[in-house]
Amino acid sequence: MSTQTYKKGSSWAALPWLGPALILIFGFVLWPMVELFLMSFRKVSVSGLIKGWAGLDNYRALLDNSDLAGTLKRTLIWLVVIVFFTMAISLPLAQLMNAKFRGQKFLRYSIIVPWAASLVITATSSKWILDPYYGILNTILIDLRIIKEPIDLLGDPKSAFICLLVVGILVSLPFTSYVLLAGLQSIPQDILEAAKVDGAGHWKGYWAIIFPLLRPAFLVGAVINAVYVFNSFPIIWVMTTGGPGYETDTTTTFAYKIAFRDQDIGQSASLAVGNFLIILVFIMLFLKLSKWKELDQQ
Amino acid sequence: MKLDMGHKTKRRISQTGLSVLGITVALLFLFPYVSMLLTAVKPKSDITDIPPTYFPKHWEWDNFIKVFQELPFGMYIRSTILISVSTMILGLLASIPAGYYVARNNFRLRTPFLLLVLVTQMFSPTTLLIGIYREMSSLHLVNSYLGLIIINASFNLAFSVWILSSFFKSIPIEIEEAAAIDGASRFQTFRKISLPLALPGIVTTAIFTFIAAWNEYVVAYTLASSPSKQPFSVGLSLLIGYYEVKWNYLFAGSLIAIIPVFILFVMIEKYLVSGLTAGSVK
Numbered sequence A: 001m002s003t004q005t006y007k008k009g010s011s012w013a014a015l016p017w018l019g020p021a022l023i024l025i026f027g028f029v030l031w032p033m034v035e036l037f038l039m040s041f042r043k044v045s046v047s048g049l050i051k052g053w054a055g056l057d058n059y060r061a062l063l064d065n066s067d068l069a070g071t072l073k074r075t076l077i078w079l080v081v082i083v084f085f086t087m088a089i090s091l092p093l094a095q096l097m098n099a100k101f102r103g104q105k106f107l108r109y110s111i112i113v114p115w116a117a118s119l120v121i122t123a124t125s126s127k128w129i130l131d132p133y134y135g136i137l138n139t140i141l142i143d144l145r146i147i148k149e150p151i152d153l154l155g156d157p158k159s160a161f162i163c164l165l166v167v168g169i170l171v172s173l174p175f176t177s178y179v180l181l182a183g184l185q186s187i188p189q190d191i192l193e194a195a196k197v198d199g200a201g202h203w204k205g206y207w208a209i210i211f212p213l214l215r216p217a218f219l220v221g222a223v224i225n226a227v228y229v230f231n232s233f234p235i236i237w238v239m240t241t242g243g244p245g246y247e248t249d250t251t252t253t254f255a256y257k258i259a260f261r262d263q264d265i266g267q268s269a270s271l272a273v274g275n276f277l278i279i280l281v282f283i284m285l286f287l288k289l290s291k292w293k294e295l296d297q298q
Numbered sequence B: 001m002k003l004d005m006g007h008k009t010k011r012r013i014s015q016t017g018l019s020v021l022g023i024t025v026a027l028l029f030l031f032p033y034v035s036m037l038l039t040a041v042k043p044k045s046d047i048t049d050i051p052p053t054y055f056p057k058h059w060e061w062d063n064f065i066k067v068f069q070e071l072p073f074g075m076y077i078r079s080t081i082l083i084s085v086s087t088m089i090l091g092l093l094a095s096i097p098a099g100y101y102v103a104r105n106n107f108r109l110r111t112p113f114l115l116l117v118l119v120t121q122m123f124s125p126t127t128l129l130i131g132i133y134r135e136m137s138s139l140h141l142v143n144s145y146l147g148l149i150i151i152n153a154s155f156n157l158a159f160s161v162w163i164l165s166s167f168f169k170s171i172p173i174e175i176e177e178a179a180a181i182d183g184a185s186r187f188q189t190f191r192k193i194s195l196p197l198a199l200p201g202i203v204t205t206a207i208f209t210f211i212a213a214w215n216e217y218v219v220a221y222t223l224a225s226s227p228s229k230q231p232f233s234v235g236l237s238l239l240i241g242y243y244e245v246k247w248n249y250l251f252a253g254s255l256i257a258i259i260p261v262f263i264l265f266v267m268i269e270k271y272l273v274s275g276l277t278a279g280s281v282k
Helices: A011-040 A057-064 A068-098 A104-116 A119-130 A136-143 A157-185 A189-197 A202-231 A234-239 A251-260 A265-289 A292-297 B002-040 B063-070 B073-104 B110-122 B129-138 B145-155 B157-170 B173-181 B186-197 B199-215 B218-223 B232-239 B247-276
Strands: A007-009 A042-044 A050-053 B105-107
Touching: A011 A042, A011 A265, A011 B073, A011 B105, A011 B110, A011 B129, A011 B145, A011 B157, A042 A265, A057 A265, A068 A104, A068 A157, A068 A202, A068 A251, A068 B002, A104 A157, A104 B002, A104 B247, A119 A136, A119 A157, A119 A234, A119 B002, A119 B232, A119 B247, A157 A202, A157 A234, A157 B002, A157 B247, A189 A202, A202 A265, A234 A251, A234 B232, A251 A265, A251 B129, A265 B110, A265 B129, B002 B247, B063 B073, B063 B247, B073 B105, B073 B110, B073 B145, B073 B157, B073 B186, B073 B199, B073 B232, B073 B247, B105 B110, B110 B157, B129 B145, B129 B218, B145 B157, B145 B199, B145 B218, B157 B199, B157 B247, B173 B186, B186 B199, B199 B247, B218 B232, B232 B247
Parallel strands: A007 B105
Antiparallel strands: A042 A050
């Protein structure tokens, strides 16, 4: 659509139409941001009362926190591993969802389930499946003679974190594979056919012809997925509460624990400011990759 | 002829192969939910079997009804519905005029406004939890439905604005111009012509906001301290902490909570991707 459809107008005329949205955005998204920044520089008592300014004390306390280094490392692993595997699996998955076969609808609907279901429910079910006594996974593994004795996968920090990663990938796949499916569907049919009969073989044709066309969808999907994954709280919280100890925490659950368990609001706010800045980087990345301005002008 | 037959059989084999693969993958995705179902219909005595059985000895389908007596499930669902429906209404009130206006008008602050909307999509309340908590306590909205409704509506604006503005854009401007020539005011044109034509978009955003509020966890977990104010997601996570967890009822309740959301989700599937990527894919 061309710009002809626009009537040039002053920004004041827009106010009655945009007002309600602006009230919500300024009042309840931006105000908490400001409040968060201020809290990170304030001295806050255990009961939540403000006792004056703290300068950089909260940030210093955070850097001195002995669990910070491990948490940062895990957050990086959490982000990289989940996004990598999610995208790597989504590519063939989207291809499968786009293929014509009996049961294709069933596949597409099944993939929607983890997307539609509350993360709390999926995490609760996973925790139950992994339970050392009552969980079905141990029974399956014993019946398949893979293990002899039941193991408590969520009891050991290493295996617990791997389990969390697997659930994280499972719930990430629906969004990314649907994004790639949308990308595939926007490729003209004759180009898809050409990639097949090129004689170069499916594999070569895919990487030479189809993947370059999918790249915008792939990158946008990956960045948005990274934001989801970074913000993800319920999976870890429900399955391990970041435990044992702090050994499966990411910065998101760690910030929650510092604020609402250790009652150190100031220190937690300084960590949240860090999280905020990381998301800001992702937003910049999104704007660059999505060529957002051009899209907006269309 | 012979060659043709060969092709056909080959195609049929690859078709079967694809079907087997597709259905296997589908079942992998369904595994957590199927195993939830198999637990939900187990009688109480089966739940604590060690090792657990794959299938219930008796299929107790009435667990789906008993859950309302065994757990405060009715109360949770009532809160969840109240929060979700109100969030949906508030979200529509804010996003319909905004979506319409940005679709039809060019003004200097248009791009900054859209950027601001995008920010609400990228920042989840999880990061801003301390700020939200402080704000809500100064407004006396901690442990209230209203607080949860406002926060949910605010953070889910982006999807609605993207989808609605693309729907409004797709309505030919000539129709609106004709109405204007007939003497209709700006608002009349909007209400009588554009709004009904954009109904599919409105339904889509209504459903999306409803689901987002239905599944929301971290804000409600932090703000709603009394059980009567908690949505199902929070109630469920707190029930697991109890000494004796009634897993069969817990999962029966969870499945009841998933089904309406799944059906609604399937209805808006076509528009999900474009709304969630700010229209940058498709």
